[in-house]
Amino acid sequence: MSAQVQASPGHFVPLTRERIPELMVLERQIYPFPWTAGNFEDALRSGYSAWTMLSDTDAMIAYAVAMLAVDEAHLLNLAVAPNWQRQGYGWRMLHWMACTMREYGARSLLLEVRPSNLGAQALYRRYGFEKIGTRRGYYPAHRGREDAMVMRVTI
Numbered sequence: 678m679s680a681q682v683q684a685s686p687g688h689f690v691p692l693t694r695e696r697i698p699e700l701m702v703l704e705r706q707i708y709p710f711p712w713t714a715g716n717f718e719d720a721l722r723s724g725y726s727a728w729t730m731l732s733d734t735d736a737m738i739a740y741a742v743a744m745l746a747v748d749e750a751h752l753l754n755l756a757v758a759p760n761w762q763r764q765g766y767g768w769r770m771l772h773w774m775a776c777t778m779r780e781y782g783a784r785s786l787l788l789e790v791r792p793s794n795l796g797a798q799a800l801y802r803r804y805g806f807e808k809i810g811t812r813r814g815y816y817p818a819h820r821g822r823e824d825a826m827v828m829r830v831t832i
């Protein structure tokens with residue numbers, strides 16, 4: 678776990694409203710069904726934990742949003758910019774969110790992931806997440822809806 682956490686550049690900065698347009702450029706590149714800028718604004722207004730990882734030149738490498746509900750945190754979004762993927766940044770962003778939510782009192786981290794998203798599942802399983810259930814028809818898909826796999830890890 679620690680090797681990847683320390684390996685490469687990038688520092689963590691809370692997401693602010695001013696950075697949402699920059700984030701939206703990535704969000705639209707990354708997801709076939711992206712969040713809207715309004716979704717991120719609502720997340721900030723609601724006091725969710727929203728973080729970015731920035732490069733030394735201030736480019737956005739990764740971002741994540743989580744919501745705390747008593748002692749469980751719900752990871753709502755985690756993404757790495759396309760040209761920064763598979764270099765350990767997803768792991769670092771995930772670990773940052775887990776540590777941050779733990780500081781806020783969370784003892785577990787919950788998320789949904791598409792069954793078709795094998796890359797993200799591989800990251801989550803490697804981090805220690807286990808499947809705890811399925812939410813039927815949770816995601817929009819090109820044909821109808823796609824189920825969500827619900828995963829959780831103790832933090």
Ligand SMILES: CC(C)(COP(=O)(O)OP(=O)(O)OC[C@H]1O[C@@H](n2cnc3c(N)ncnc32)[C@H](O)[C@@H]1OP(=O)(O)O)[C@@H](O)C(=O)NCCC(=O)NCCS
Pocket residue numbers: 707755756757758761762763764765766767768769789790791794795796797799800801803
């Ligand atoms: C999923 C995502 C966050 C992973 O971030 P990343 O920076 O590419 O992943 P990392 O380099 O930190 O990977 C860490 C480990 O996770 C696993 N992993 C990550 N992506 C993988 C992939 N595409 N295929 C297989 N394993 C993968 C590997 O075990 C990897 O370690 P390794 O590279 O030494 O083999 C990133 O690919 C992404 O933003 N995808 C699009 C958005 C998304 O799907 N978000 C999750 C929504 S639930």
